[in-house]
Amino acid sequence: MAIFSDLPVELIEEIVGGLCIACTPIETRCCYNSSCNCAEMGPADLARISALASLCLTSHHLNNIATQHLYHHVHGQQWWLLARTLLSRKDLAQLIRSIRIGFDRGVNESDCPPQVVAYYNSRHRIYLETLSENDCNKAISHLDINELYAGSGNIQIEILSSLCPNLEILEAIIGYFEVFRFSAPHSMPHLRSIALSHGDTELGINLGNVARLFCAAPNITHALFYMVSSCSKLDASLPKLTSLDFQSSTFDGPSLVEILSTCPNLKTFRYEMGGAIVGDGQFTIPEAQDMFLAHAVNLESLCLEAGDNYNWEEDWDAAEANEMGRQLAERGVRNLHRARRQNAKGTLSKANCTLAAAYSYYISFSNSTIAWVRGKAVGVRHLLFRRTQFYSDANASEYNTREHEEWFRNAVSPPFSAENPGFPPVDVHVRSTFSRNRRVGQRLISLITINEDQELDNTRHSRQIGKAIATQIETQIITSKKNEEGRQNEVEKMRLEMKENCNYKWKKRG
Template sequence: MGLGKLPAELVEAVVTELCIHCSPGVERCCYNSNCYCANMDPADVERIHALTGLCLTSRHLNSIATRHLYHAIDSRCWLLLGRTRVARPDLALLARTMRNCWSYGTDQRSCPTMQDLYAYFSSKRATYLETVSEELSEEDWPQESLKGRVDDDAFWAGDNNLPLDILTSLCPNLEALDVSVSYFHAFRFCTPNSLPHLKHVIIAHADTTYGIDLSNIFPLLRAAPNLTRAVFWSVDACGELDVTLPKLTYLHLQNTSISVESLVNILRACPNLETFHYTMGVGERHDQFPLSAVRAAFLENAPNLKVLTLGAGENDHCDEDWDEDEAPRLARVFEEREVKFEFKPYDW
């Protein structure tokens, strides 16, 4: 008996098992965008190939498999995905999960099928430049520099986070993001509350030396009011965020070094935070809050905190920034407030 002749609920169950969103496969070992685990697992690639084959089998199976095929998208194929979603908005509505590692450009500028995507990009760029020009003075952000990061060459090359800018603006039903960003601003085409279903994000920085300024992903935070869980790999700053994430209860900052001011800015944006994990970063770091500042920062700005973990990670210079003698005193303070506190020093 062919698959298409099976009961509808059984076919749905089989197809769901092939969907890497509905039935997640191998979990990543870390959040470093340069680690091998950032690439899609070969088993997941095979599942995608199987779904693609089902789409071509029959009209009946196509209607079921297509829905699951577009549930999880890989932004390395951003040109094809963007072009498809501009032409077929109904497919854009199916996307639930997005991940990426590296993106590539194209030399097909004259290809007729690329013109619709380019027109969409041009429209979004115009709106973005107009909005930012109203919000910032030229001293804050020189206009020529601003335009250069969203010019035509950047689009065709897939540079400056533009693939993410475009795809996140096309897929309003996203529930999870696992992506890597480069320097400068990202998610620039996201408008306020445009990603109401987004609950989980993992965002890493593509450079292993420097890190993300969380202010640079502000449009995403503003677009996702229902975000509940966030993991950031390699953060080095956070300016004052003009946004509140009332539903975010879990935050993990890995391979990170931030100042007290940046820490407070983050905590104030997450008033209902319950779990905070922090692992000190390596590489060229600017500031690192001392342990002596932890008590005031969290007690004054995280009233709902239940779990706090601070770790030195792989930073063998952690003793320059953290006085480990402070850890037992902090543990007693947080224990009195029924907060589970754990300090993980560098393992010499």
């Protein structure tokens, strides 16, 4: 019987990499929305981390491979323990490529490691030395050693981001006041993508408080912000930033000018209005037209949307928007302004990914891998399914793994049937890689079991097996998506009918 240790190192790395959150497509993660900054990790992501941790305990060989993927993506839960590890293990800090940091709820003074306290004091002292006397007094007035323990601030973001020199993706929920104070200019040269959300239900982010991040990471290419209310002087330049997305935001014309001036090579700009609960100043369509024509010379795509709670006619004039679209079209800009965001694709809420208007269903299988039989490489698609997750209107519940395995066995049984001479008889055991058993390492090893007396010299047959499986899975996914789109269209139709009825009643009363 073929054993896992007989596989080449490259193949083992590919299989273990299937559990890495940072190395897999966004659709296979807990949240389907790439812009979501969930405060908590979902069950599927936690199971992946648990599986990688279990592999680290299986053998020295797997420990070296799995550790790299275990630290590719980290989360800010219990950030003080993660910071202690990164301070003592610089080699692990070098491995981090992606980090997600939720809202800081504080830490007990007795639980915070002394190494973290010492690091905070040293970085805080360096930060104060860079300020003028007036600015230093302002900083001390609302920030002191208590901010390390109190929570509701940005300490966890500042400490963790400053410890990850090779960081490429940063997702965080930030509070009020200045953030990224511990990041020196050009200290994050590999950072490419950021997604920052406001940590409150009202008001919003002043991008001036994030200016130190722009100086530390001048190579950012994609940025998303949730609830931005203003933008003071940035004193930074982001020449490589090409995609900018503002969701549920409200800011005025001068703020828009400052943003566009900072991003001279911007190609895609998307803006969703958040309303008065976010900010008290909103740029007008004529202002936007002049600013985009003057400061966004490389713009290719523009999307302006009123939020779900606002009507286009009340906030922005449709005629002015059409005129702006015509002016920008002459410059080759694709204008996608519309009155209300149509949520027909089931995009999940940015504030809470578990609150969705419809079910989201996705099954992802890994690409073709190779099973070694008697020293020969055979192209057999391994049946390692990533995750199956349902998001309901009020909660998120994990799909029953045993039921899924039973469905999958029935779905793929014809290609492996002994009555079908077109396919070789292969004994394939499908097992969930997300078992909470600490011995998941041994389970992963037995994902594919092939009897020693079976000959699989015909690679063409193996490819036919993989193609047949992929076709059946694709059909199942397409059917599920079509059913989901039909349900969402019915919901949208009912909502519009209710709105028309309400408008009719109000007109009748008037």
